[in-house]
Amino acid sequence: MxxxxxxxxxxVTSGDYKxxxxxxxxxxxxxxxxxxxxxxxxxxxxxxxEWMLEFRLKAYRHWLTMEMPHWAHLExxxxxxxxxxxxxxxxxxxxxSSEEIDPELRETFEKLGIPLNEQKLLSGFAVDAxxxxxxxxxxxxxxxxEHGIIFCSMSEAIRNHPDLIKKYLASVVPYTDNFFATxxxxxxxxxSFCYIPKGVRCPMELSTYFRINAANTGQFxxxxxxxxxxxxxxxxxxxxxxxxxENQLHAAVVEIVALDNAEVKYSTVQxxxxxxxxxxGGIYNFVTKRGICRGKNSKISWTQVETGSAITWKYPSCxxxxxxxxxxxxxxxVTNNHQQADTGTKMIHIGxxxxxxxxxxxxxxxxxxxxxxxxxKVLKGAENARNFSQCDSLLLGDKCGAHTFPxxxxxxxxxxxxxxxxxxxxxxxxxxxxxxxxLSTEDAVGLIINGYAKEVLNKLPMEFAVEAQKLLQISLEGxxx
Amino acid sequence: xxxxxxxxxxxxxxxxxxxxxxxITDNSTPTLNRGRQSAIENFNLLGLPDxxxxxxxxxxxxxxxxxxxxxxxxxxxxxxxxxxxxxxDIPEIGTDLALVLNGFYLPKGDKLTKLDNGLIYxxxxxxxIKYPEIVSKHYNSIADNVGEGLVALNTAFVQDGxxxxxxxxxxxxxPLQIINLLMSDENLLVQYRNLxxxxxxxxxxxxxxxxxxxxxxxxxxxxxxxVAKPNSKLELVKMQNEHNDSTQLSxxxxxxxxxxxxxxxxxxxxxGFIRNNLNVLLDDAGCENSSYGLYLMxxxxxxxxxxxxxxxxxxxxxxxxxxxxxxEQATGAFNGRILVRRxxxxxxxxxxxxxxxxxxxxxxxxxxxxxxxxxxxxxxxxATVGQLDLEAKFYMQxxxxxxxxxxxxxxxxxxxxxxxxxxxxxxxERIDELxxxxxxxxxxxxxxxxxxxx
Numbered sequence: 001m002x003x004x005x006x007x008x009x010x011x012v013t014s015g016d017y018k019x020x021x022x023x024x025x026x027x028x029x030x031x032x033x034x035x036x037x038x039x040x041x042x043x044x045x046x047x048x049x050e051w052m053l054e055f056r057l058k059a060y061r062h063w064l065t066m067e068m069p070h071w072a073h074l075e076x077x078x079x080x081x082x083x084x085x086x087x088x089x090x091x092x093x094x095x096x097s098s099e100e101i102d103p104e105l106r107e108t109f110e111k112l113g114i115p116l117n118e119q120k121l122l123s124g125f126a127v128d129a130x131x132x133x134x135x136x137x138x139x140x141x142x143x144x145x146e147h148g149i150i151f152c153s154m155s156e157a158i159r160n161h162p163d164l165i166k167k168y169l170a171s172v173v174p175y176t177d178n179f180f181a182t183x184x185x186x187x188x189x190x191x192s193f194c195y196i197p198k199g200v201r202c203p204m205e206l207s208t209y210f211r212i213n214a215a216n217t218g219q220f221x222x223x224x225x226x227x228x229x230x231x232x233x234x235x236x237x238x239x240x241x242x243x244x245x246e247n248q249l250h251a252a253v254v255e256i257v258a259l260d261n262a263e264v265k266y267s268t269v270q271x272x273x274x275x276x277x278x279x280x281g282g283i284y285n286f287v288t289k290r291g292i293c294r295g296k297n298s299k300i301s302w303t304q305v306e307t308g309s310a311i312t313w314k315y316p317s318c319x320x321x322x323x324x325x326x327x328x329x330x331x332x333x334v335t336n337n338h339q340q341a342d343t344g345t346k347m348i349h350i351g352x353x354x355x356x357x358x359x360x361x362x363x364x365x366x367x368x369x370x371x372x373x374x375x376x377k378v379l380k381g382a383e384n385a386r387n388f389s390q391c392d393s394l395l396l397g398d399k400c401g402a403h404t405f406p407x408x409x410x411x412x413x414x415x416x417x418x419x420x421x422x423x424x425x426x427x428x429x430x431x432x433x434x435x436x437x438x439l440s441t442e443d444a445v446g447l448i449i450n451g452y453a454k455e456v457l458n459k460l461p462m463e464f465a466v467e468a469q470k471l472l473q474i475s476l477e478g479x480x481x
Numbered sequence: 482x483x484x485x486x487x488x489x490x491x492x493x494x495x496x497x498x499x500x501x502x503x504x505i506t507d508n509s510t511p512t513l514n515r516g517r518q519s520a521i522e523n524f525n526l527l528g529l530p531d532x533x534x535x536x537x538x539x540x541x542x543x544x545x546x547x548x549x550x551x552x553x554x555x556x557x558x559x560x561x562x563x564x565x566x567x568x569x570d571i572p573e574i575g576t577d578l579a580l581v582l583n584g585f586y587l588p589k590g591d592k593l594t595k596l597d598n599g600l601i602y603x604x605x606x607x608x609x610i611k612y613p614e615i616v617s618k619h620y621n622s623i624a625d626n627v628g629e630g631l632v633a634l635n636t637a638f639v640q641d642g643x644x645x646x647x648x649x650x651x652x653x654x655x656p657l658q659i660i661n662l663l664m665s666d667e668n669l670l671v672q673y674r675n676l677x678x679x680x681x682x683x684x685x686x687x688x689x690x691x692x693x694x695x696x697x698x699x700x701x702x703x704x705x706x707x708v709a710k711p712n713s714k715l716e717l718v719k720m721q722n723e724h725n726d727s728t729q730l731s732x733x734x735x736x737x738x739x740x741x742x743x744x745x746x747x748x749x750x751x752x753g754f755i756r757n758n759l760n761v762l763l764d765d766a767g768c769e770n771s772s773y774g775l776y777l778m779x780x781x782x783x784x785x786x787x788x789x790x791x792x793x794x795x796x797x798x799x800x801x802x803x804x805x806x807x808x809e810q811a812t813g814a815f816n817g818r819i820l821v822r823r824x825x826x827x828x829x830x831x832x833x834x835x836x837x838x839x840x841x842x843x844x845x846x847x848x849x850x851x852x853x854x855x856x857x858x859x860x861x862x863x864a865t866v867g868q869l870d871l872e873a874k875f876y877m878q879x880x881x882x883x884x885x886x887x888x889x890x891x892x893x894x895x896x897x898x899x900x901x902x903x904x905x906x907x908x909x910e911r912i913d914e915l916x917x918x919x920x921x922x923x924x925x926x927x928x929x930x931x932x933x934x935x
Binding site: 071073378380393395397398400401402403404408409410411412414415417418420421423424425 | 535823824826836838839840841843844845846847848849850851852853854855856857858859860861862863864865866867868
């Protein structure tokens with residue numbers, strides 16, 4: 001029995017990474033290394049105004065004074081920041097006509113299941129496709145603009161909507177925030193910008209698809225979502241990268257601003273290349289994501305399914321500033337083989353009657369390590385703040401690790417903060433029960449894991465949920481502890 | 482800025498050691514002297530824990546040592562009537578009593594007492610002369626001198642403390658009480674060491690009471706090492722009741738061997754600044770550890786409970802419950818870490834921390850942690866911070882119980898969850914009573930004790 005289980009576990013964990021191909025496309029690449037000149041070059045390539053360059057330089061100079069953080073439960077090999085290419089953009093033949101996408105690129109995204117052709121797309125889905133350092137195509141821009149929604153690449157937004165960018169960029173994650181966010185502020189290349197005007201309910205899901213393609217590059221994208229009063233948007237993010245022996249760095253920043261009564265749902269299915277079975281290669285995913293519920297009754301929810309990346313360092317957070325605002329964090333993090341993840345959230349309660357809800361489901365297999373790290377902080381003025389956190393870990397195999405590091409800091413007596421965590425493996429009795437009813441052990445495990453993660457998967461938009469479910473099965477297919 | 486002060490405090494302490502080295506070693510014994518040199522070297526490397534030390538995130542240790550504190554390295558003669566202390570006893574138990582004054586064992590007669598059943602208790606320094614083979618085998622064997630600066634400091638300066646030895650197969654039917662007294666004309670730094678050894682299949686219960694008898698500032702840095710050999714059983718109840726100008730840094734190290742069972746219960750009633758470090762190593766199969774704690778803090782008091790349960794071997798169970806009530810400007814912290822090592826299968830580890838905040842100025846930080854490297858385990862932790870249940874209060878009010886009384890009843894019930902874990906019945910009742918008085922705002926010193934300790 002045990003051998004069978006091991007065998008199945010082996011099969012599952014050796015499930016291949018489907019998105020590991022490389023697109024042969026002409027790419028505009030700058031030399032390796034980082035300096036003020038490189039920052040200027042990136043800015044020039046993007047045709048940015050002076051104030052943006054100033055912002056980048058300020059960030060770069062600050063970054064020079066910082067050290068890489070080491071507090072996470074991760075073993076991060078030394079990263080040589082001079083050995084990374086900070087800008088790589090696929091050449092678009094005719095930049096003026098967005099219809100004329102390189103067929104190679106179109107094919108790439110089709111292979112990834114992201115058709116860039118609007119006719120082919122499921123209605124209700126607008127995509128900003130980003131490859132390496134630049135946005136390839138944003139679909140449905142026109143349809144959205146009818147509602148006054150701005151959905152475009154960050155570069156375009158800097159050119160066309162400087163007022164909004166000046167007002168909101170780095171307002172949630174300041175350029176001094178942390179090592180990786182500061183690096184991102186200096187060298188970010190592209191990303192998505194989304195602005196939902198007052199009272200508008202975004203008629204379709206907005207989505208960004210990130211793809212690393214070029215070798216030796218780092219990807220530094222920046223996303224900014226602004227939801228004006230009484231608006232609603234649901235935003236999705238997906239990512240993949242080719243199979244390579246080297247480690248590639250991905251340091252993104254996502255900022256969300258929600259004003260009065262606005263609601264933003266941000267969902268991620270993170271599937272960067274996790275490295276091979278021996279831990280070779282893979283993406284270092286060091287991401288800063290933060291939303292601020294600035295208005296009354298505003299709501300931000302983060303949902304993430306993390307299956308990829310060699311190392312994940314990511315804490316999508318909510319600053320609950322407006323009274324009655326609500327923050328939510330739902331996460332399924334899967335680590336396998338030599339993957340490492342240190343992920344969680346921060347909920348900062350500042351306004352009165354603010355609420356937050358955290359569900360984290362960690363699954364570890366192989367020799368991986370999976371940590372939940374979260375902070376719930378209730379400031380003095382946050383009357384009647386309420387938090388509930390639940391962090392469960394599932395261990396598949398006896399060589400992996402699952403860890404929980406919650407921090408709870410309460411400075412107000414009317415706050416009610418609850419945290420609970422459990423760690424266990426799939427019970428033999430559970431599997432036996434399923435076996436008895438004619439399910440193979442592998443199916444039983446799949447079923448149990450899906451049930452375990454269901455609470456979070458249910459929060460995903462439907463198309464994503466299906467993909468996430470499949471991903472979960474590929475990542476862990478047949479794993480039995 | 483703070484870094485420079487830390488270095489200077491560290492240097493000051495090292496200087497203090499070097500300039501008093503002769504005095505310290507002359508008044509001590511070879512066994513205790515043996516570890517000093519490497520300990521002070523370690524301390525010189527480690528220094529006092531600073532803000533960057535994750536384990537001390539919520540407690541600032543450096544400022545405690547900047548106060549002007551007297552240190553002395555041999556027992557001072559202080560006269561007071563020992564009979565008074567006896568009345569501080571837990572009634573109806575008839576415990577054996579060990580007195581420690583400012584870190585030095587205070588003998589009633591002999592420095593070591595040997596009971597009929599073979600149990601030995603008394604001065605650690607004396608024991609290290611009379612029973613060098615027992616003491617040197619266990620002394621400093623489990624305390625972490627390499628990772629914990631305060632322990633290294635203790636090892637360097639230690640002079641005395643309490644020694645308890647329970648021989649093989651001996652079952653003590655009544656608890657042994659250790660009373661730690663602080664009394665001085667000057668502000669005082671006290672560092673002493675306790676060593677408790679339970680031989681195979683023995684059992685004992687130990688009650689430790691900490692009192693301050695004069696109003697001077699006290700800083701105690703105390704290390705307790707407990708070795709529980711196979712199939713032994715220990716219940717340790719610690720009652721902390723010192724005044725608001727006193728600081729206690731307590732480090733308890735427990736080494737549990739096969740099938741041993743250790744229960745600790747720390748009741749913190751009073752104290753200006755309390756830091757309790759509890760380190761438990763479950764080193765063989767079948768160990769059972771229960772760690773309980775209750776803290777009732779008000780004014781500017783600060784309590785920080787740190788626990789580290791190391792499940793090094795399979796088939797062990799640990800159970801933690803820490804509850805606290807914080808009133809006025811009191812601040813509290815809890816940091817509980819459970820480590821389940823690779824192959825420590827069939828581990829069961831539970832941990833809970835519940836806190837009540839009574840005022841807007843009270844503050845609580847809690848940080849439970851699970852670090853698990855084995856898969857066939859059942860581990861959970863839970864932490865809550867909140868206030869009393871308004872519905873329960875309302876329920877009582879509708880039945881004619883006044884609001885204040887209703888809240889008191891709820892708090893007493895909340896605290897009783899921890900107190901009820903004490904198995905020695907008279908002690909449990911007594912502590913319930915003390916908790917009751919404490920919550921009612923009456924000074925919680927033992928009420929039949931004439932000494933005005935707090």
